[in-house]
Amino acid sequence: MRLSQAWIITSKDFSTFRKKSNILYATFGAPILLAIFLPAVIAFVEHRHTGSALRPVFDHILPVFTFFWIILAGASPATIASYTIVGEKIERSLESLLATPTTDSEILVGKGLAAFLPPLGAILAGAIIFMGLMDVVTRGILGHNIFPNGNALVVVFVLVPLAVLMSVEWNVIVSSRVSDVRIAQQIGMLLVLPFIGLYASGELGLIALGVVRNLLIIAGILVVVDAVLLVLARATFKRERILTKWR
Amino acid sequence: MIEMQNLTKCFGDITAVDGLTLHVGEGEICGLLGPNGAGKTTTVRMLCGLISKSSGSAHVGGYEVSNVADAVPMRKLIGLVSENLGLYDDLTASQNLAFYGRLYGCSEARRKANSQRFLGMLDLWGHRDAPVATFSKGMKQKLAIARALIHDPQILFLDEPTANLDPESARTVRDFLVALKQGKRTIVLNTHNLAEAQSICDRIAILNTRLVASGTPDELERATGGRHIAIRVEDIEVAREPILAAVQGVLPTGRVRVEGDQLTVEVAEPERHIADTVSAIVHAGGRIQFAGVGGSNLEQAYLALVGRGR
Numbered sequence: 001m002r003l004s005q006a007w008i009i010t011s012k013d014f015s016t017f018r019k020k021s022n023i024l025y026a027t028f029g030a031p032i033l034l035a036i037f038l039p040a041v042i043a044f045v046e047h048r049h050t051g052s053a054l055r056p057v058f059d060h061i062l063p064v065f066t067f068f069w070i071i072l073a074g075a076s077p078a079t080i081a082s083y084t085i086v087g088e089k090i091e092r093s094l095e096s097l098l099a100t101p102t103t104d105s106e107i108l109v110g111k112g113l114a115a116f117l118p119p120l121g122a123i124l125a126g127a128i129i130f131m132g133l134m135d136v137v138t139r140g141i142l143g144h145n146i147f148p149n150g151n152a153l154v155v156v157f158v159l160v161p162l163a164v165l166m167s168v169e170w171n172v173i174v175s176s177r178v179s180d181v182r183i184a185q186q187i188g189m190l191l192v193l194p195f196i197g198l199y200a201s202g203e204l205g206l207i208a209l210g211v212v213r214n215l216l217i218i219a220g221i222l223v224v225v226d227a228v229l230l231v232l233a234r235a236t237f238k239r240e241r242i243l244t245k246w247r
Numbered sequence: 248m249i250e251m252q253n254l255t256k257c258f259g260d261i262t263a264v265d266g267l268t269l270h271v272g273e274g275e276i277c278g279l280l281g282p283n284g285a286g287k288t289t290t291v292r293m294l295c296g297l298i299s300k301s302s303g304s305a306h307v308g309g310y311e312v313s314n315v316a317d318a319v320p321m322r323k324l325i326g327l328v329s330e331n332l333g334l335y336d337d338l339t340a341s342q343n344l345a346f347y348g349r350l351y352g353c354s355e356a357r358r359k360a361n362s363q364r365f366l367g368m369l370d371l372w373g374h375r376d377a378p379v380a381t382f383s384k385g386m387k388q389k390l391a392i393a394r395a396l397i398h399d400p401q402i403l404f405l406d407e408p409t410a411n412l413d414p415e416s417a418r419t420v421r422d423f424l425v426a427l428k429q430g431k432r433t434i435v436l437n438t439h440n441l442a443e444a445q446s447i448c449d450r451i452a453i454l455n456t457r458l459v460a461s462g463t464p465d466e467l468e469r470a471t472g473g474r475h476i477a478i479r480v481e482d483i484e485v486a487r488e489p490i491l492a493a494v495q496g497v498l499p500t501g502r503v504r505v506e507g508d509q510l511t512v513e514v515a516e517p518e519r520h521i522a523d524t525v526s527a528i529v530h531a532g533g534r535i536q537f538a539g540v541g542g543s544n545l546e547q548a549y550l551a552l553v554g555r556g557r
Contacts, residue, residue, distance in 0.1 A: 008349045012335070019337045092331030096394070099295050099329070100350040101322040240298045244258065 001105045009102070009110025010117070013084050017118065026079035027118050030072060031126025038065050039133035046137060054141050062134065062146055063210030066155045067199055069127050073163035074192040076123060081115035081171030082184030089179050098239050108172070108237045115168045120161060127156045154215045162222040167191050169229035176236045248273045248402060248433040249294060253303035256289050263289040265457045266303065271450070273401075274431040276424065278438055278448035280549060285454040287437040288330060291404045294435070295327050308402060323351060326395030330406040332387050336380035340371060340390050343379060344397050351398035358397065365393035368423055385416030392420065396427075403427070406437045421447055445545045453552050460552045467548045474542035475513045476501075476521050481534040483508045493531035497523045508536075517542065 017023045042061075046054065088094045097107065131147035138146055171188040178184045198218065202209035209215070249271040256264040264286035271277040279287045292298045294307050296318050305312045310321035334343050341362060348358035366372040369389040379387060388408065395403060408424070409417040424434060425447055438444050444451055445464045452461040460467055468474070483490065483505060494503055494512060501514040510528075514520055517540045525538050 005350065008346065012338070012346045015342065016335060016337045091333065091336060093333035093335060095297065095329045095331055096327065096333035096347075096391075097350075098297055099322060099325065099327040100347065101319040101352070102350055103319065239296075243292065243297055 001103065001109065003109070005102050005106045006110035006113065009097075009107060010113040013111065013114035014118075016087070017080065017083075017114075020083070023080055023083055027076060028122045030076055031122045032129075034068060034072060035126040035129040035133065038068065038130060039137050042134065043137040046141060058138055058142060058146070060210075062138070063151055064199070064202055065130075065134075066127075066152050067202065067209050069123060069130070069155060070159050070163050071192055071195045071199060072126075073119070073123055073160045074167050074195045075189055077115055077119040077164050077167040078171055078185045078188035078191070080118055081168045082175055082181055082188050084111045084115045085172055085175035086179065086181045086184045089175070090181070094242055098242065104237055104239055105234070108234065112168055112172070112233075115171065116164055119167075120164045123160055123164065124156065127152075127160065131156075150212045151210055151215065154212055154219065158219045159215060159222065162219060162226055163195065165226050166222060166229060169226065169233045172233040173229065173236050176242075248275070248308060249277075249435065250306045251290075251294075251303070252305070254290070254293065254300055254305050255302045256286070256293055256298070257301045262456060264293070264454075267454070267458050269452050269458060269461060271433060271435060273433055274428065275449045276428055276434040276436060276447055278436045278444035278451040279454055280438065280441065280444055280451055281454035281459075282553060284456075286456050287454055288406055290454070291327070291329075291406055291435065291437060295325055295404060296321055323398065324401045326398070326400035326403045328388075328391045328395045328403075328405045328408055330410075332391040334379045334387055334390060334394070337378060339376050339378055340366065340382075340393075341375045343390065344394055347394050348397045353398050357399075361397050361399065362393070365396050366390075368426070369393055370419060385412045388412055389416065389420060389423075392423065400432070402433045402435070404435045404437075407439070408436070409438070409440060409443060417443075441546045441549055451545075453549060455553050464545050467552070468542070468545055469515060474515065474517050474540070475511050476517045476524055477537075477539050477541050478510045478512075478525065478528060478535060479508050479537040480510055480528060481508065481536055483510065483533065486532040489531040490528050490533045493527040494524060497527045513542075 042058075088097065131152060135145040135147050167188065170191045171184065174187045175184050178187065198207065198209070201207045207214055249269075251267050251269045254264060254267040255262065267286070267290060269277075279290065281287050289298070293300050294305055294312060296312050300313055307321055308324040310317035310324075312321065335346070338346070344362045344366075345358055348361070353361070362375070363372065366375055369392065371386060371389055371393065374382070374386065379390065382390065392405070392408060395405075405424070409420050412420065421443060424436070427434065436444065436448060448464065450461060450463055451467055453459040453467070480490065487505070490510070491503060491505070494501070494510070498512055498514050498520055501512040501520075503510065503512050505511075512524065521538060521540060525535060528535060
């Protein structure tokens with residue numbers, strides 16, 4: 001497989017995304033809002049309840065807040081990933097693209113990178129801003145910087161990329177079955193449910209999301225799911241199938 | 248350049264292309280004619296390596312279309328203008344061409360030179376920096392043709408390239424295709440436009456799932472018979488017998504009939520015999536008011552052949 005060939009497709013998609021304001025807002029708006037909103041909530045709580053009583057609350061809530069980035073990673077790529085495939089279906093450009101000297105894998109990787117890199121970049125940037133702001137607003141109560149820590153590093157640099165990859169693969173599969181971008185996005189967003197389930201489990205005390213070992217177990221499960229989805233996406237993205245079976 | 252032997256494609260129980268055997272030589276423009284669902288697009292898709300064949304063989308530029316290892320080099324030889332133009336509306340004409348040029352591995356200098364050349368030939372150079380979304384249907388069609396040529400392919404597949412175009416744009420495209428022929432490009436043209444096929448194709452293959460007939464436009468016209476010489480003779484009854492004898496003398500195998508003052512002789516290749524026939528009638532004492540060649544044109548031949556093929 002020639003990555004240079006895949007990158008040509010990725011670059012073209014980036015050029016297209018730059019002209020789609022809805023994609024830009026959906027991809028970059030949510031991480032920026034989350035990065036500012038969560039520290040703002042903490043700052044507001046601090047303003048209302050000063051004192052060391054907040055320390056145990058922060059110990060519980062900050063790892064949970066960090067987990068929000070995984071939920072966002074499951075949801076955020078839906079817009080861009082569904083557009084990159086369904087958009088080609090709507091513009092009926094897949095046949096011309098498939099007629100070029102490019103393999104199915106190169107097209108899939110090109111499309112995958114186009115859907116993977118912008119949300120990942122936006123989420124990583126948002127998470128870094130979040131950690132910086134959170135340190136600023138909690139330092140007074142905790143007496144030290146809580147970020148970065150091992151838990152946050154696993155979430156941001158291991159679980160978030162795996163969740164974004166999972167979302168992209170899921171959306172490739174969904175996109176093969178639908179021909180409307182909004183429907184693809186809505187179905188694509190369903191992927192967020194398992195992550196919300198994990199978050200709820202953390203809140204209910206069924207799993208400790210602040211423990212690195214637990215996060216690594218979740219990462220291991222995501223690796224397996226990503227591998228299975230990759231096989232399914234690859235099987236879906238076959239030249240003849242696209243031209244004759246895709247609706 | 249393109250060779251098909253018993254090429255067959257089935258979708259489940261439905262046979263879309265049935266045992267197609269056809270040869271298209273280098274530098275030839277071959278028209279594929281046939282009703283909707285005749286298998287024209289499926290044939291082109293198989294030849295472009297977009298869908299697999301069920302049986303038979305097909306070679307394009309020496310590459311076997313179903314050989315996975317041949318797929319990439321074979322596609323480099325091919326340019327495709329599909330029924331769905333498949334342009335990116337958000338990108339400009341130049342960006343569309345640049346994207347495809349890069350996928351075909353063209354250097355930047357070659358991309359720019361070919362963009363200028365083909366956009367210029369198709370009257371689009373002035374619109375090169377406009378988003379394709381602002382283009383008319385005809386402009387998009389022409390841009391799709393330029394895109395298919397950006398890498399100088401030896402073989403060009405065109406699926407309905409003038410469908411839905413206004414007469415002026417259609418003529419530009421047809422003239423452009425004829426100009427391409429000078430460059431020794433092999434062109435396969437799917438079309439429903441019989442006049443277009445007749446004017447630009449060297450050979451025509453009529454499909455109706457199976458190959459119904461193939462040949463030059465003239466050969467197809469002759470294949471259905473009905474070709475004749477029609478001559479109107481003033482007061483033919485005055486010298487009817489000598490005139491008929493003279494015509495039979497020139498064309499002993501021709502079927503002659505007289506209706507009013509009109510004499511009709513059904514004969515193969517009437518163009519070759521009309522001068523001798525006119526001369527014979529004049530020598531027999533006939534006064535000719537009109538002489539011409541008639542009979543089936545490509546449209547009649549097409550309808551007859553497709554009807555026979557059913």
